[in-house]
Ligand SMILES: Nc1ncnc2c1ncn2[C@@H]1O[C@H](COP(=O)(O)OP(=O)(O)OP(=O)(O)O)[C@@H](O)[C@H]1O
């Protein structure tokens with residue numbers, strides 16, 4: 001039986017809101033349970049098949065209520081609730097946006113929480129010494145801290161028409177509306193005394209290049225703030241309940257070289273205890289800063305933990321760091337591990353190309369990961385220049401029939417002599433028998449589209465009496481287990497440091513990501529309301545099609 005716990009926050013707390021969300025006029029749906037706009041409610045179910053979390057302001061609720069049908073990089077969609085004839089609609093939209101992206105803060109539940117001058121010095125001077133009279137730098141002195149009012153622009157393209165490629169419009173006229181999110185980085189005031197901090201790091205979900213880099217950077221940055229009690233929770237959320245698993249003491253010495261190998265020093269897992277048990281355990285261990293590295297499921301868990309701490313009035317900062325090779329977290333440029341996965345996929349693609357090219361009528365098929373989206377397949381295709389057909393879940397296709405993939409393969413064999421196909425894990429699931437299989441976290445386990453494509457290709461060429469030498473490569477776990485490349489290494493470093501800055505600044509229930517090359521904090525529900533998908537109307541997908549030269553397969 002799925003275990004479901006619902007937490008309800010009464011609207012009478014509005015003067016002292018739970019710091020789950022920026023505004024009480026939000027609605028959260030998680031695992032199918034919905035709270036009305038007058039209450040702040042959260043449900044946690046650790047064995048459901050898919051996460052669902054929506055955080056939307058009531059004033060524009062229906063604007064954001066539906067997931068964009070074509071796919072999206074953000075959370076906007078149906079705009080029917082906004083009265084665009086109202087001359088103030090833009091101001092209202094911006095106010096709502098500001099509410100949605102407001103960062104939950106310890107002072108939301110502890111209004112009297114006292115701050116102190118930061119023990120972290122951006123320029124390596126100690127701000128508590130005579131460098132700054134009164135301990136705080138004056139605004140006019142350069143000090144290297146982030147001002148709480150600093151913002152990053154979320155959208156940078158002005159679309160003059162809703163028909164422009166990839167256009168994300170708010171109103172029918174596609175008017176420009178600024179959308180600002182909070183800039184990440186160290187603040188001059190901190191809300192935790194380093195000597196009173198016990199920080200924990202946990203890594204959940206599947207493996208991803210860069211996990212060790214982030215762990216390392218979090219530990220190093222915590223030590224710079226002056227924290228001495230730092231532990232790792234072994235094997236994901238399971239480490240909070242399994243009595244056989246003991247916490248791992250962490251220090252700069254322990255983590256110094258861990259980024260030199262892939263995997264996670266702490267181990268990962270799917271499934272595990274419910275949020276109540278996790279928070280009991282946090283309390284028992286005296287943990288008041290929790291860094292959670294994982295994908296959308298992990299973040300849904302992190303937000304539930306934050307919410308439960310809020311409900312129990314525990315001063316705990318819960319900070320997420322989005323980890324996924326799939327790159328399916330909303331609003332950010334990319335997640336760490338994605339770049340490395342794309343790079344590593346090149347080896348498989350190149351091998352498939354060499355095999356196909358060296359054989360008489362050779363066909364190479366490569367399957368790449370992506371639970372919901374085809375980002376790895378699309379980017380790996382673009383990077384390699386060796387792919388003739390890229391198949392992703394966001395773009396329907398037929399294998400059979402005159403316009404199907406197989407007919408086109410025949411054409412390629414006749415005209416080029418060989419062909420290479422890249423297929424994303426989730427692609428074409430409609431062509432396969434449905435499955436009810438789930439993993440320990442409740443995620444659907446898909447049928448193997450790679451094996452199916454290989455089998456159907458062999459069958460097809462046999463049936464039409466044309467020789468074809470089909471080779472299939474599934475490098476999926478190989479591209480996840482490797483060490484982060486240089487670009488991901490940098491991303492991990494920045495994210496790890498910013499996670500710690502966010503915790504000391506007193507935020508909780510937030511995550512950190514890169515946004516138009518800058519770094520920002522986001523309230524967790526905003527980035528996990530649905531998985532980010534490849535937009536078939538985007539320039540990137542069109543570039544991919546230009547590169548492969550493939551037609552539509554429908
Ligand atoms: N909706 C949810 N609420 C609370 N916890 C969740 C939820 N969904 C998943 N979790 C927990 O988060 C952890 C990781 O979830 P999951 O296995 O889905 O991986 P993920 O974080 O999405 O990463 P990946 O990208 O590797 O799939 C699991 O321990 C799971 O129990």
Ligand SMILES: O=P(O)(O)OC[C@H]1O[C@](O)(CO)[C@@H](O)[C@@H]1O
Nearest residue numbers: 206207324325326369370371439
């Ligand atoms: O690690 P598992 O349970 O095999 O899960 C595989 C899934 O994890 C991911 O690698 C994401 O981490 C997906 O690309 C893939 O669908």
Ligand SMILES: [Mg+2]
Nearest residue numbers: 295296297371
């Ligand atoms: Mg997931």
